Amino acid sequence: xxxxVCISQVPDTTxxxxxxxxxxxxxxxxxxxxxxxxxxxxxxxxxxxxEKNGGETVVISVGRDGxxxxxxxxxxMGIDKGILVKTDNELDSYSVARNLADVxxxxxxxxxxxxxxxVDYDDSQVSTLTAEFLGLRSVSVVVDLKIEGSTVTAERxxxxxxxxxxxxxxxxxxxxxxxxxxxYPNLKGIMQAKSKxxxxxxxxxxxxxxxxxxxxxxxxxxxxxxxxxxxxxxxELVRLLREEAKVI
Amino acid sequence: MSTxxxxxxxxxxxxxxxxxxxxxxxxxxxxxxxxxLPIIEHHNQAMTFPKELIPKMAEIGLFGPTLPEQYxxxxxxxxAYGLMMIELERGDSGLRSFASVQSALCMYxxxxxxxxxxxxxxxxxMARAEKIGCFGLTEPDYGSNPGGMIxxxxxxxxxxxxxxxxxxxxxxxxxxxxxxxxxxxxxVNGFLVEREFKGFGTPEMKGKLSLRASITGEITLxxxxxxxxxxxxxxxxxxGPLSCLNQARYGIAWGVLGAAMECYAxxxxxSLSRIQFDVPIASxxxxxxxxxxxxxxxxxxxxxxxxxxRMKDNGTMKHQHVSMAKRNNCEIALTIxxxxxxxxxxxGILDEYPVMRHANNLESVKTYEGTxxxxxxxxxxxxxxxxxxxxx
Ligand SMILES: Cc1cc2nc3c(=O)[nH]c(=O)nc-3n(C[C@H](O)[C@H](O)[C@H](O)COP(=O)(O)OP(=O)(O)OC[C@H]3O[C@@H](n4cnc5c(N)ncnc54)[C@H](O)[C@@H]3O)c2cc1C
Numbered sequence: 204x205x206x207x208v209c210i211s212q213v214p215d216t217t218x219x220x221x222x223x224x225x226x227x228x229x230x231x232x233x234x235x236x237x238x239x240x241x242x243x244x245x246x247x248x249x250x251x252x253x254e255k256n257g258g259e260t261v262v263i264s265v266g267r268d269g270x271x272x273x274x275x276x277x278x279x280m281g282i283d284k285g286i287l288v289k290t291d292n293e294l295d296s297y298s299v300a301r302n303l304a305d306v307x308x309x310x311x312x313x314x315x316x317x318x319x320x321x322v323d324y325d326d327s328q329v330s331t332l333t334a335e336f337l338g339l340r341s342v343s344v345v346v347d348l349k350i351e352g353s354t355v356t357a358e359r360x361x362x363x364x365x366x367x368x369x370x371x372x373x374x375x376x377x378x379x380x381x382x383x384x385x386x387y388p389n390l391k392g393i394m395q396a397k398s399k400x401x402x403x404x405x406x407x408x409x410x411x412x413x414x415x416x417x418x419x420x421x422x423x424x425x426x427x428x429x430x431x432x433x434x435x436x437x438x439e440l441v442r443l444l445r446e447e448a449k450v451i
Numbered sequence: 452m453s454t455x456x457x458x459x460x461x462x463x464x465x466x467x468x469x470x471x472x473x474x475x476x477x478x479x480x481x482x483x484x485x486x487x488l489p490i491i492e493h494h495n496q497a498m499t500f501p502k503e504l505i506p507k508m509a510e511i512g513l514f515g516p517t518l519p520e521q522y523x524x525x526x527x528x529x530x531a532y533g534l535m536m537i538e539l540e541r542g543d544s545g546l547r548s549f550a551s552v553q554s555a556l557c558m559y560x561x562x563x564x565x566x567x568x569x570x571x572x573x574x575x576x577m578a579r580a581e582k583i584g585c586f587g588l589t590e591p592d593y594g595s596n597p598g599g600m601i602x603x604x605x606x607x608x609x610x611x612x613x614x615x616x617x618x619x620x621x622x623x624x625x626x627x628x629x630x631x632x633x634x635x636x637x638x639v640n641g642f643l644v645e646r647e648f649k650g651f652g653t654p655e656m657k658g659k660l661s662l663r664a665s666i667t668g669e670i671t672l673x674x675x676x677x678x679x680x681x682x683x684x685x686x687x688x689x690x691g692p693l694s695c696l697n698q699a700r701y702g703i704a705w706g707v708l709g710a711a712m713e714c715y716a717x718x719x720x721x722s723l724s725r726i727q728f729d730v731p732i733a734s735x736x737x738x739x740x741x742x743x744x745x746x747x748x749x750x751x752x753x754x755x756x757x758x759x760x761r762m763k764d765n766g767t768m769k770h771q772h773v774s775m776a777k778r779n780n781c782e783i784a785l786t787i788x789x790x791x792x793x794x795x796x797x798x799g800i801l802d803e804y805p806v807m808r809h810a811n812n813l814e815s816v817k818t819y820e821g822t823x824x825x826x827x828x829x830x831x832x833x834x835x836x837x838x839x840x841x842x843x
Contacts, residue, residue, distance in 0.1 A: 217455040235457075272470065279474055387482050390512030390525045393474045 204258030206249045207312040208282065209303050209333070210242040212266055212273040213323040220420075227415045228293060238273045241318025243280075243385040244378035248348060249316050250281045251383065256350075258313075259283050263306050265299045267291055271401055278396035279388030285401040292409055296324070300332035301408040307337060312373065314355075319344050319377040334375035341375035342368050346382050456484070456541075459712040461750050464757060468530070475531045479538035482511055487542035492802050494664040498657075500545060501664065502625070509580035513539070513550055515558040522562060522570055523578030530760035533705035541709030544812035545665030547702070552621045553577060555698035557584030557630055560641055563694065564685030569643065573628065585626035585653075587617035587644075587670045588692045594619075595825050596840075598689050602633040602672065604640060610678040611635065613642060616671050619819070623653040623668035630683075631670065632692045641683035641691050650675040662815040697770045700820045701763065704776035705756045707784035707816055708749060710809040714791035715745045717804055721795050732794070741790050748783040755779065771833040778826035785813040 214220060215235045223230040238246075249260045262277045264270050265288040274285040288302045307315060317330035327343075334341030346365075347358035353372040358365055360379055388396075430436050430443065444451045458480070465473065486504055494501050508514065517532050518524025540547035561573050576582040593599045602615025613633055623629060629644045629651075644651055652671040659667060683691070719742055722733035732738050759776050762768035788810035792799035799806050817823055825840075832838045 217457070275470065276474070279478075387511050388474065388478045389510060390475055390478070390516050390527055390531075393471055393478065394525055394527060396474070397471065 204252065204256045204314070205310060205312040206252055206258055206260045206314055206316070207307060207310060208242070208245045208249045208260065208262045208277070208316045209329070210246065210262050210264050210273060210277060210318070211239045211299075211321040211323075212236045212264065212270045213239045213321055216240065216322060222418050222420060226417050228418060236269065236273065238276050239318050239321040239323075241320060241322070241378055241380070243318075244380065244382045245316035245318050245376075246277050246280055246282060247383045247385040248376070248378055249314075250386070252314065252350065253281075261286060261310065261312075263303060264288070265290065265294060265302050265406070274401055275396040275399075276388065278399045279392040280386055281392055282399075284399065286404060287401055288404045288406050290406045290409065292406075293411075293415070294406070294409065295411040295413045296326045296328040296332060297412040298406075298408055298410065300329050300336060302406050303329070303333045304336035305407040306404065307333065314350070314372060315339070315375045317375065317377040319379045330375055330377040337375070339373055339375050340370045341377070342370055343377040344379045345376050346379050348376060348382065456480075456713075456716055459715060459746070459749055460753075461746055462754070464753055467757060468534075472528070472531045472534060475527060476534040476538055478511060479513070479535045480541075482507065483538050483542040483546075487546060491543045491546075491664055492805075492808065494545075495543070495808050496663070496802065498659070498663045500549065500625070500666045504546070505549075505580045505583075508550070509578065512578075513554075514580055515554045515562075515574065515578045517554075518558060518562055518574065518578070522558075523575035528760070529701070529763040530757065533702065533756055533760050536702045536706035537709035537712070539709065540706035541713045543664050543808070544706070544710060544816050545662050547706040547709070548621050548662065548665045548816075551699045551702045551706070552586055553580070553584055555702055556586035556695050557628070559698045560630055560683060560686075560691065560695050561643075564641060564683040564691060566684055568680065569683070573643070582627040583622060583625055585620050585622040585629045585668075585670075586692075586695065587620050587623070587629050587631040588696075589617060589619045591616060591618045595822060597632070597692065598639070600632065600634060600639070602631065604633045604635040604642065604677070606635070607676070610676055611642065611682065613644065613672045613675040613677055616669060618669050619656070620653075620668055620670050622666055623670050624655045624666050626653065629653075629670055630695075631672065633672075638687050639689050639691060640687060642677050643681040643683065644670075644672070644675060644677055645681070648675050648677065659815075661811045661813075663811075693770075696820055697773055700773045700777040701759070703816060703820055704752075704759065704773065704780045707780045707813060708752050708756065710813060711745070711749050711752070711780075711784035711787040714788045714806045714809050715742070715749060717806055718742065718745070718791035718794040721798070721804075725796075738794060741794060745787045745790060748787060752776075752780045752783055769833075771830055774821065774826040774829040777820065778823055778830070781813065781817040782823060785810065785817055788813060 215237045218234050221230040253260050260282045261284040262274055262282050263286045320327035331341055342357045344359050345357045346360055349356040355370045355374050357368050430439050512525050516525045516527045519526055536547055539550055558577050561569055588597050590600050604611040604613050627646050631642045631644045632639050650673040653668045655668045722738050723731050725732045755776050788806055791806040828839050
């Protein structure tokens with residue numbers, strides 16, 4: 204079985220980001236980068252599938268040279284091979300998906316995993332766009348996955364409930380928290396990571412469809428207000444919530 | 452307790468680390484954050500060891516990782532091993548003790564002094580933690596002076612008969628095998644004493660107010676028959692156990708920095724949020740002085756360990772270097788934990804924060820594997836040429 208996982212590198216979720224001097228992107232100084240947390244579920248699912256059915260796992264990423272560190276994190280978890288479409292340009296979701304689709308066309312995997320979104324730009328588009336470019340079926344926000352033969356049964360989260368979907372291989376799956384518990388990279392995997400191959404490719408498409416005009420931090424929270432410390436303050440609290448905050 | 456803990460690295464020492472070394476630290480830290488911190492205080496109070504973590508630790512590869520692959524190891528270097536110890540001890544000294552005993556005090560002597568059959572029999576299952584080891588050197592009447600030990604072995608047909616008692620033995624109640632040091636014709640030898648051998652007992656020691664999330668016991672040996680093949684053939688004399696202690700002390704020198712870092716990070720965070728006299732207590736010069744002292748000592752300790760590790764990898768490390776690092780880092784770590792307790796005021800004594808647990812743990816760590824005083828005398832002898840262990 205050929206299993207592909209598309210991963211991205213994002214700023215550590217605990218980083219306090221600053222907007223860079225150009226006002227259009229974040230300032231990379233002092234930012235540590237990690238594997239996109241949702242992609243860890245995707246990697247884990249790929250590894251479980253390989254353990255069950257055999258085959259080969261490959262991760263694909265689009266980005267700077269530094270993304271290799273994230274690819275090696277996936278290697279340390281157990282992924283076999285990596286492909287980096289190397290570019291210093293900021294690509295939008297459309298361009299990233301086009302590049303991924305071009306790489307995936309060549310490998311022709313049985314199943315392609317994504318994280319449901321990357322936590323930097325939060326566009327949640329890349330998995331579906333890639334599936335569309337490949338003309339493949341796609342199921343997103345998956346919390347449970349069963350594959351028997353070529354039949355795929357996926358449980359996905361929908362507003363206020365769960366939905367069960369069936370499909371068949373080849374398919375694109377985007378992973379949601381709850382799909383599995385990603386393993387810790389073990390020491391053996393970490394030591395082997397360096398010797399696993401990362402193939403570099405030139406981007407095949409860089410013609411972004413969207414452009415970031417400006418980027419700003421959200422407004423700081425306004426100061427809290429203490430209106431009392433016991434039950435007598437409740438009527439005033441209700442009044443303020445209704446008339447001032449207008450939330451009830 | 453500190454949220455978003457990112458380690459302590461004031462001097463950008465990360466620049467000196469390889470990607471693998473950093474990844475090994477991260478994976479251990481992730482494990483400690485998600486599996487250890489949420490449960491450890493409970494175990495500390497209940498005086499139990501979180502046994503359920505043992506298979507997970509083995510899966511990550513935390514036991515005997517510096518050993519070669521054919522014996523179940525991974526061949527990581529000593530700096531990576533040290534970084535791993537920092538993260539484990541940031542969880543709890545009990546957890547780090549468990550790893551130290553398994554790797555440095557049990558797997559190491561089998562690797563260094565065992566024959567090929569012994570290595571193949573014990574090391575791979577110990578790396579997988581299917582077999583747990585313990586290390587029996589200390590006796591009720593012989594602590595700092597193990598050379599005086601009473602436990603002895605008599606040659607008999609097909610093996611040896613062991614008699615004696617060991618005390619303060621980490622993991623003895625749960626061990627499958629004990630490395631027991633005993634005198635054979637007056638010379639210290641190492642024996643692999645297996646759980647099912649007749650006459651072998653391991654009563655648990657109760658009432659500890661330190662290292663409570665670690666199991667400590669005695670070893671009693673009553674006419675225990677140990678077959679010939681269970682003698683460690685590669686070493687005679689006190690240098691056998693002392694070389695094991697050297698391995699374990701090496702890990703402790705690193706490990707205690709983890710307890711210190713956790714307490715420093717907790718105190719820093721607390722001092723920025725606790726308001727007295729209308730300002731965060733971090734605004735006061737006396738609080739800042741404490742925080743700076745803590746960070747300064749942690750940084751010196753890191754530098755010492757980092758170079759110690761590189762020397763160990765190059766083969767230029769002397770055991771006196773290890774003594775200095777163990778002695779210094781236990782001392783400063785304990786002081787840092789106590790200072791953190793002061794910064795937290797009354798909250799410092801609560802189980803909601805990790806500082807009192809760490810401070811209490813370090814009382815043991817300062818004493819075991821050679822007390823502070825013994826390391827002073829080891830270094831003192833090295834620089835003066837005069838041994839001062841004995842009153843003559
Ligand atoms: C929680 C815990 C776990 C342990 N686990 C193990 C284990 O797994 N295996 C094992 O074999 N042992 C273990 N030990 C024992 C530990 O190694 C000993 O406690 C230690 O070596 C000190 O011995 P002692 O307690 O008998 O103190 P003593 O040797 O009686 O020392 C008491 C005091 O006298 C001082 N002193 C002694 N001699 C001198 C001297 N010549 N000059 C100056 N000062 C001196 C000491 O520094 C100390 O301050 C453990 C101990 C603890 C607390």
